[in-house]
Amino acid sequence: MHGGGPFSKEAAEGVQPLNPFERFQHRQGVTVLDGGLATSLEALGYDLADDLWSAKVLLEDPDVIQRVHSDFLQAGADCITAGTYQASIQGFIARGVVKERAVEVLGRAVGLAVEARDAFWSNAENRNQRLRPLVAASVGPYGAYQADGSEYTGAYGLSDDELLDFHGGRWRVLAESGADLMGCETVPSLQEAEVLLELLCRTSDQWAWMSFTCRDGSHLSDGTPLAAAAKMCDAGSRVAAVGINCTPPEHVSELISVIRNATDKPIIAYPNAGGRYDAERKTWKGDVSRHDWPALAAEWRDRGASVIGGCCRVAPADISRMRGRLLSSDQP
Template sequence: MPSTPVSDPIAAILAARPLMILDGALATELERRGANLNDPLWSAKVLVEQPELIRQVHYDYFAAGADVATTASYQATFEAFARRGIGADEAADLMRASVQLACQARDAFWADQTNRAGRPRPLVAASVGPYGAMLADGSEYKGRYGLSVEQLMDFHRPRLHVLANAGADLLACETIPCLAEALALARLLAELPGVSAWISFSCRDGAHNSEGEPLADCVAQLDGYAQVAALGVNCSAPEHMSALIGQMRARTSKPLLVYPNSGEQYDGADKQWHGCAHSQPFAEQARDWHRQGARLIGGCCRTNPDDIRALAGWAGAAA
């Protein structure tokens, strides 16, 4: 555990408000606006080709009511960039650029005094995607990497150090399919004194992460890490959120976050979304999740600024 005080911007917002509103999807929103993400780099490809589009999406989420922007670094790894012929120095610059774009959008939004009424200054969370995202084969929804905690620490360490020093307010370790990877990230935080992060799992049903481990046991093992500021679930089916919140609430004292996908299913083999979005409006579902104990709520793949606007509208009316 770190010996220096941990910066916890999540706690600062939750001390004043009952709900922290996360943003929605970045990658699929970029796609919806015309970006071609049919690439192993996924949204990180847009860092190279259309950075101004990323900045605009971040700004639009702030305008919709989001209290945090999650950066376009989910799939930005040294290994993935190397496969595209991008060297380590340039890769690190692109990772830092992902944070700078979100900070620029936040600062531009906050510079307009009319945007400040009744709101905290928004945060920037540097996205740390799982090892499976680097593989670009859907492994973040399966786990079973065959790697030890130490090997996963070795994979994550270089990128984590870059992102932690790029100017973000915190780290967003997201779509984590297994406990081993979550523990690797939690332990690495000790190398970054003062830095806090949320850790969010991908889940297969209402009780288990993507690898099949009980989610309740996972959050219990992470509860003692002081630099883990919140625990939760993302990019999983919205119909499982209520059950998963119940599983987590009983085993951790940390704030709970949920940001599910739209309800459609992703096929990692053909890289396509199938099925239909959940029939219940997003904001109505979010109201139930908040009632059940979630303190940070947003959306993941296939959600958009309209969903966050509806959520912020409900949250504002309830405040």
């Protein structure tokens, strides 16, 4: 068994844990996440050059999203993330969808992931040497709704109350959707993290991870020291993990070390494949072939991460190779 971390003795003894990641840590030392949903859809031929990005497919062809979830489960993901990252009530309304339908689509997005997980788990062969996978409801940043790349800058120009208004309606829907936890991801600023933590505090019996985008090896996208953000998250009693996502892989090891010095909470790491996001064309630029994902995943685990996967342009095959390395019995 690899890794360690802030998990309870009760979980090790078989009592149902509170933090959803605990049972994976005690059984296998790590939780393997999925990879990039949207870029997997693009690999299947879907054009996501749209303000709704992957949420467009929720309206047009939701069954294919369930197929991608299934692909990641078969690849070894212990946790799949519902396709709600760029899905917001405001975004759907701007597309001409009435509010009631927007709420329905948000709930259905989580339902697709739950159904994929349940179908996977109903096959006895899939239960061999596996734990029942988790479903996370993705809570994307305000910048994802803006569709202008501001999730990589945090330059919103909004007050705390305005951010609360934006996130609040979707948060309530997702908190009641049947997901095992919430995934607050691609958060670029301390301000937005504070707002999301406030919503978490208002929600009973709900867990969430908090994952930031970073500009370098020590700062959030808005320039805030990552250490300050991690310390703030450390005070949240139902923060399941703190970490980074959709950040170039070359920064991740240093960022993990910064987080470990600021909190004892589990660390989550799921970077993109590098390159640059072209907000105007809604697509990624740059090479993805140079990364040794198994070696990187092992390095991040050794640095202290215990929840590991990928983000944009990380495919099911990459997740499979990561899992093979992370759970290998002959790891040094």
